[in-house]
Amino acid sequence: MKNKNVLFLNALLVLAVMFAFTATANAGGKVYKLGMSLAITGPTSDAGNPYAKGTEDYFKFVNETKMLGDDTIDCTIRDDQYKTDITKRNFEEYLDDGIVMYLNYSTGSTLGLKRDFEEEKIAVLPASYHAGNLDDSNYIFLPVASYSEQLVALSEYVVKNHKGEGKAKVAMFIHPSAFGRGPVDDAKKAVAAGLNMEIVEVVEHGKDLDNSAMLKRLMSKDVQYVLSHTVQSPVATMLKDSARLGLTAGSYGEAGKLTFLGVHYTGGNDLIALAGDACKGYVWTCSFNLTSEKNEGTTKQLALAKKYGRDDKAANSHNYAAGIMVAQVATEAIKRAKDAGLEINKENLYKTLNGMNGKNSYSPYTTIGPVTYSETDRAGVDALQIYSVQDGAFKKVGEPIQSEYMTKIK
Amino acid sequence: MSYFFQIVVSGVVVGSIYALAALGLVLVYKSSRVANFAHGQIIAAGAFITYFLTVTVGIPIFFSFLASMVITFFLAMSVERIFLRRLIGEPIISVIMVTIGLGSIIDGLIYLTPFGTENYSFPQFLPQAPLTLGGVSISWTQLSGVIITFLLIGGFSWFFKKSTVGISMRAVSDDQFGAMSVGISVPRVFGLAWATAGLSAAAAGCIIGNITGLNFDTLHSFGIIVFPVVILGGLDSILGAVVAGIIMGLIQQFASGYLDGNWGLNGTGDVMPYIILLIILLFKPHGLFGVHEIERV
Structure with a gap:
């Protein structure tokens, strides 16, 4: 009888412990x-x-x-x-x-x-x-917004703010991969759908130590805007070369010079650190708030x-x-x-x-x-903010924009 | 016409830097017949050591540059002593596999530091305004790169031709057993070859880093990018590395300047050097200045 009581008490104890553990687990949440x-x-x-x-x-x-x-x-x-x-x-x-x-x-x-x-x-x-x-x-x-949407929106920005006669002549400077190439097709579709610009050339960069030949070639084709869709390092090298050759526009769209613009991964603080003064005036699209603003x-x-x-x-x-x-x-x-x-x-x-x-x-x-x-x-934030490098930091240019042509070409 | 000359100048600049980056590969191959697949990592390490000494420690960049060359000199010598010395006499493929492993180890070590993942740039220490003559411009960074390249390559050429140690290194390269029989310490020569390769790699890393910014992925890729230069020049020839480097640089720039963007072509600047390399190797399989060894049985 005594043994039965002990057994019963032990069973109760085990149950109590189990209950306590379960309760604790519930208190801890899922x-x-x-x-x-x-x-x-x-x-x-x-x-x-x-x-x-x-x-x-x-x-x-x-x-x-x-x-x-x-x-x-x-x-x-x-x-x-x-x-x-x-x-x-x-x-x-x-x-x-x-x-x-x-x-x-x-x-x-x-x-x-x-x-x-x-x-x-x-x-x-x-x-x-x-x-x-x-x-x-x-x-x-x-x-x-997708890279395509960003590149097309940037192209629209170029067209709207183009300085000079005729169509805006644009070159694309892209990463040699699916990441780089994809949006270019959409930019071409936007042009086919009526966006008033000419894509003169699409340049797929390598690990270049000097972009002089490429930049001079673009100038010989009267390119006025270079739209980049790659990462910061090659853009920084290109900007430094352009500044050295005296080809960078002093103000947006300056005739006879190159104005540089770029999509999400081309910009940010690293670009400023890498390119220094050469990235002054660089125009960039991003959907995120920047701590410089x-x-x-x-x-x-x-x-x-x-x-x-x-x-x-x-x-x-x-x-x-x-x-x-x-x-x-x-x-x-x-x-x-x-x-x-x-x-x-x-x-x-x-x-x-x-x-x-x-x-x-x-x-x-x-x-x-x-x-x-x-x-x-399935693209989350549709709005894009245009930023431009001023006094060594990316500063907002106007209100957030959205691409008009993306809906036309979808 | 300035377009043409600008391309020539850019080609020579890029080619010189390729030659300097290739020099380390040539130095190791010249003495030990080993292709060092960890060379890119040593290039990157040299650049990051200079940055660390300049920015973190606060040493003026010129002294940091010299110090990083000294550090990589001893670092590469230690690598040879620890990992490669015991492989003397083993099949070359074993040694090459070790250099590949070594590359992975250095990768891992650099990834443990912020340098493995973040972008950095050297503080500006050269004038920003380029040197311009007749519409052709060259930045001070590029010019200093070319000068350092030719100083180092001239120094190494003299070293191998005139100094006792250099001649003993060439002797080891020609015939290890023959060199040993006349009293040359082959292990010491191997150590020195790696050390001098480390020194030149640090110089190359600093120059490349000053142009592209300090990004580990970019810097260490130059260890592979310059392989065609070494092959074209003829694996064990310093002069070959210089000539091949400049040829590669010029081909790249001329292809980019005159072919890209025309006739639907793109990226020929990256491809043409390899096509020319293949054509030249068809006629000169040992490269432009490579030694054609004839073995008589």
Whole structure:
């Protein structure tokens, strides 16, 4: 009898302990798993590194400030060195871990894994704004306007502000890859649809130490504007060569000189550091707020960077802002799904993202406009801000713009 | 006409820098018959050491430049002593594989520092206004690059032709066993070859970094970009590296200046040097100044 009582008491104790553990677990809330794979080292890591820091910091902030109540986000961030095979392996391991949303990086890996995203029916936010990511895809959500949209909008800006007679003569200076080439076709379509400019030449750059021959050639063809879609380093070398040869326009559109403009990854603080005075007047499109134009959003961005001990370079990088932004969108989707009483899974987050439009659009503090997604629109921030280098910093030029021709050529 | 001369000047500038970057490969091959696939990483390391000494430590850039050459001299010598010395006498392919591994190790080490991922640029220390004559311009950065290249290449040529150590290095290159039999220390020569290659790589890294900015990916890619220069010049010829470098630079600039943008062509500046390389190798398989060894059995 005594033994039976002891056994009963032991069983009660075990039950009590189990209950206590369960209760504690519930008090701790749910953990939502996300995965991110990007180039923290290797090619393009100058962008990938601050991008990863932005994402990491924002998710830490979400958890520490209990933005999702007791629930937390567990986002594993892994380096893929810009290699698609490693990205694929990372993605597959994340799936095994039960992620509910995936954050990707490069154009190559986003295109390469597009089928996998479709099969897994998982929403993906890449750092690549390549318009081709959206072709035959339902699950890729571009954070901001596509490179194509940016290049076409920049072309429209050139046409509207063209100084001189006749058509604006333009050369494209692009990265020798799918990332670089894709938007050029759309710019050509815009010209075919009536955009009043002439694309005189498309230059695919290499690892050039001297661009004199190319710049002189463009001048001999009366090119007035050079639109770049690549990364900062080759643009910086080109700008320095142009300044040395005395070919850079002193003011926008100066006749007989070259005015330089560029899309997202060509600009930012690194360009100023690399090109120095040679980038004075460089015109750049970006959908993010820049810390050189202080506002509430950039104050929050700098505070976040300070909180997590980031240096000035990372804190002021637009790539850091871009990294924060995808974390903001992912967090917002989880928050909205949770508020709607939905289970946090791949399917419901996908639905929530698609519903992020109209009065339900989302305005993160890092961007110059709201994020809007729907089943037919998977480019988040449609607005673009034109910035220009003045006194060693990128400064706003006018109000945010949107491409008119992209809708015509779609 | 200024268009033509500008292309000539640009071609010579680019070619000279290629020659300097190729010099390290030639020096290692000349003494040990090994193609060093970690050369690009040493180029990058030299540039970053100069930046670190200049910006972080605060040493004037000229002294930082000299110091980085000294540091990479000993760094490359240590690499040879630690990793490659024990491979003397082993098949060449084993040594080449080790240099590939070494490249990965240096990659990893640089990735551990901010230099592996971020863009930097040297503080401006040369006049910004270019030198212009008759419509042809050259920046001070480019001019100083060309001068340093020719000083170093002249120095190394003298070293190999006139100095006892240089002659012993050539002797090792010709015949290791023969050199040993006359009392030359082959391991010491190998160490010196790597050290001098490290020194020239640092110089190349600083010059390239001053033109393109300091980006690890860009800098270390020059270790591969200059391979055609070395092959065209004839693997073990310093003069060959100079001539081939300038030929490559001129072809690149002329192709870019006259072919690109015409007849639907694009990117010929990157492709033409390889096409010319293949054509020349058809007629001179050992390169322009390479030694054609005849083995009699």
